[in-house]
Amino acid sequence: MPMKRLLAVLALGLAVCTIRADEGADMEEKAKRLMALVADLDSERPDVREDAATKLLATGGDAIPFVIDGVYRKNAKLHLQVLEKLVAQEKKGLPAELQLSDDDLKAVVKDRLGDTKQSSQVKTFLYLKYLEGVELFRKGHYEEAQAKAAAILELDPRIEFADAIRKLRIQCEEQLIQVGLVRTTATTLTPICADNSIAKVAFNATNLAAGNVEIWFGDPNQAGNPQVAAAVKAQATLHVEVSTQVCDADGGSSTETQSTEKPLDRYSVPLKTGETRRLFEMELPALSPGVKLVKLFVSAKMRVVQIDGPTPMVRERWLRFPAVEIKVVPGNIQAAGANALQNMCDALQAAQANSVFLYCIVMPEGDRPKAAAFLIEILKPGKWTDYDRLVARNCLSTLTGETFTNDEAWLKWHDDSKRTIATPPDGVKK
Numbered sequence: 001m002p003m004k005r006l007l008a009v010l011a012l013g014l015a016v017c018t019i020r021a022d023e024g025a026d027m028e029e030k031a032k033r034l035m036a037l038v039a040d041l042d043s044e045r046p047d048v049r050e051d052a053a054t055k056l057l058a059t060g061g062d063a064i065p066f067v068i069d070g071v072y073r074k075n076a077k078l079h080l081q082v083l084e085k086l087v088a089q090e091k092k093g094l095p096a097e098l099q100l101s102d103d104d105l106k107a108v109v110k111d112r113l114g115d116t117k118q119s120s121q122v123k124t125f126l127y128l129k130y131l132e133g134v135e136l137f138r139k140g141h142y143e144e145a146q147a148k149a150a151a152i153l154e155l156d157p158r159i160e161f162a163d164a165i166r167k168l169r170i171q172c173e174e175q176l177i178q179v180g181l182v183r184t185t186a187t188t189l190t191p192i193c194a195d196n197s198i199a200k201v202a203f204n205a206t207n208l209a210a211g212n213v214e215i216w217f218g219d220p221n222q223a224g225n226p227q228v229a230a231a232v233k234a235q236a237t238l239h240v241e242v243s244t245q246v247c248d249a250d251g252g253s254s255t256e257t258q259s260t261e262k263p264l265d266r267y268s269v270p271l272k273t274g275e276t277r278r279l280f281e282m283e284l285p286a287l288s289p290g291v292k293l294v295k296l297f298v299s300a301k302m303r304v305v306q307i308d309g310p311t312p313m314v315r316e317r318w319l320r321f322p323a324v325e326i327k328v329v330p331g332n333i334q335a336a337g338a339n340a341l342q343n344m345c346d347a348l349q350a351a352q353a354n355s356v357f358l359y360c361i362v363m364p365e366g367d368r369p370k371a372a373a374f375l376i377e378i379l380k381p382g383k384w385t386d387y388d389r390l391v392a393r394n395c396l397s398t399l400t401g402e403t404f405t406n407d408e409a410w411l412k413w414h415d416d417s418k419r420t421i422a423t424p425p426d427g428v429k430k
Contacts, residue, residue: 034059034066041078053082060089061131126152126159133168142179146172174317181209181309182271186298186324192362193286194331201298203238203280203321207271211310215269215319218305229267236264236302238280243297243323246289249357250387251394264302286328291354293361299323329358337362341371353391360395372399376414379407 037059040052056063067083129152136145149169153162178184183206193199207213214220218232243257262280271277279302288294300321307314333355336343340359347355363371378384378392389407396410397403404410 030062031066034063037063038066038079041082049078053078056082057085057089061086061134062128065127126156127161130161130165130168133165137168137172137175140175140179142172142175146176174320177307177314177317177319179208181311181314182206182213182215182307182319183208184302184319184321186300186321188298188324188326190286190326192327192329192334194334195286195288195328196331197286198283199286199296199326199328201282201284201324201326202278203282203300204276204278205269205271205319206276207273207309209273209309209311211273213271213307213309215271215304216267216306216308217264217303218267220268220306220308223267232267233265234263236266238262238264238300238302240282240298240300241323242284245295245297247293247295247357249353249394250390251397286326288328288330291330291333291352291358293354293358294328296326296328297323298326327361329361333358334362337364340364341367344371345374353387356391357395357398360398363399368399372396373414375399376410379410 034056037052037056040048041056043049043052056067064083064086067079067086129148133145133148133152136142136148146169149165149172152159152165153169156162159165185204185206186201187204188199188201190197190199205215217236218228222228222232239259239261241257241259243255245253245255247253262282264279266279269277269279282298284296284298286294286296301318303316303318305316307317336359340363344356344359344363347359360371375392375396379389384392393404393407393410402410402413404413
């Protein structure tokens with residue numbers, strides 16, 4: 001067993017063995033507090049229920065097992081709402097493969113009522129250590145997260161949420177490949193496309209190691225066998241996923257996802273130090289239904305048998321290409337991008353919400369502060385409707401990258417930043 005992993009196992013093992021002495025009191029106190037908050041979700045007083053929900057959400061993932069216990073009871077509507085928000089918080093910033101599934105969540109508290117107190121404490125302790133591993137992964141500390149996951153499985157390989165821990169370990173291994181050996185990326189030369197044009201995406205591999213690397217789709221020892229080589233080349237495949245998101249001006253959207261396989265026709269990919277090689281280039285139609293923004297999210301993965309390099313050999317892994325985003329807008333919107341500020345204001349006065357939003361997409365960088373300052377005015381009390389404000393907030397997010405969800409937060413952001421209200425273009429009334 002590697003020394004780092006052994007130390008992690010010993011550290012966790014000693015911690016589990018001394019739960020009562022070192023952490024038992026704190027854990028028991030925390031458990032009592034969380035159980036009391038879950039019980040408060042049943043209160044007849046709305047203010048008590050709201051306060052309990054707020055505190056549970058602030059606790060984060062540690063509260064999940066206790067909220068699930070409450071979900072098993074009847075009339076647990078608020079419990080379900082809190083649980084959904086807690087899970088959403090835990091999923092934020094994580095790859096789909098690492099997000100807790102419903103089965104994973106159920107496994108966390110499976111047979112809790114039948115456990116002895118000590119067993120329940122140990123399981124809760126290990127679950128909290130798992131959450132620490134997830135947080136380390138989120139922060140990019142993949143080696144530490146991997147060691148923590150391996151240590152938990154070493155202590156209790158049959159723990160109910162073992163599948164979730166294995167997912168964490170595998171994802172850490174894949175990310176370590178991406179940051180220290182081979183980085184796979186999807187790129188596009190057409191980040192904004194006009195409707196009825198062709199979007200292009202390239203899938204690349206870059207050698208990050210201090211020496212040469214070779215990615216193998218088949219057994220290296222069989223590379224000289226013509227029949228084996230032909231079969232491997234035929235099976236070497238890039239699994240591509242394209243999600244098409246149709247976006248409304250108010251922030252609403254609908255998404256459809258399609259998968260396809262593209263032949264790579266390779267037995268291996270040799271890469272010199274620092275070399276980037278294009279593995280495949282894909283063309284896809286850029287289509288926008290009516291006056292709408294369409295976002296294409298294109299990602300991929302490929303299964304490799306082995307990766308040789310200066311570091312220890314890597315076997316049987318997926319190499320993933322994170323999604324690249326392509327925006328598709330009507331041709332007339334893209335063509336008018338240079339005058340997007342004036343056009344946005346004209347569309348606003350004409351109550352053409354989708355056009356306002358689309359002009360924000362193609363707004364030149366230098367005009368974005370002026371456009372944002374003008375949209376801020378819509379959030380102030382006046383003639384504007386709730387829908388106008390909703391559109392303005394979504395447009396402001398598009399222009400600035402900020403994600404405030406209410407007028408007050410946007411206005412405070414504007415005031416705190418000491419931004420000046422831009423003078424609207426000629427012919428546009430405030």
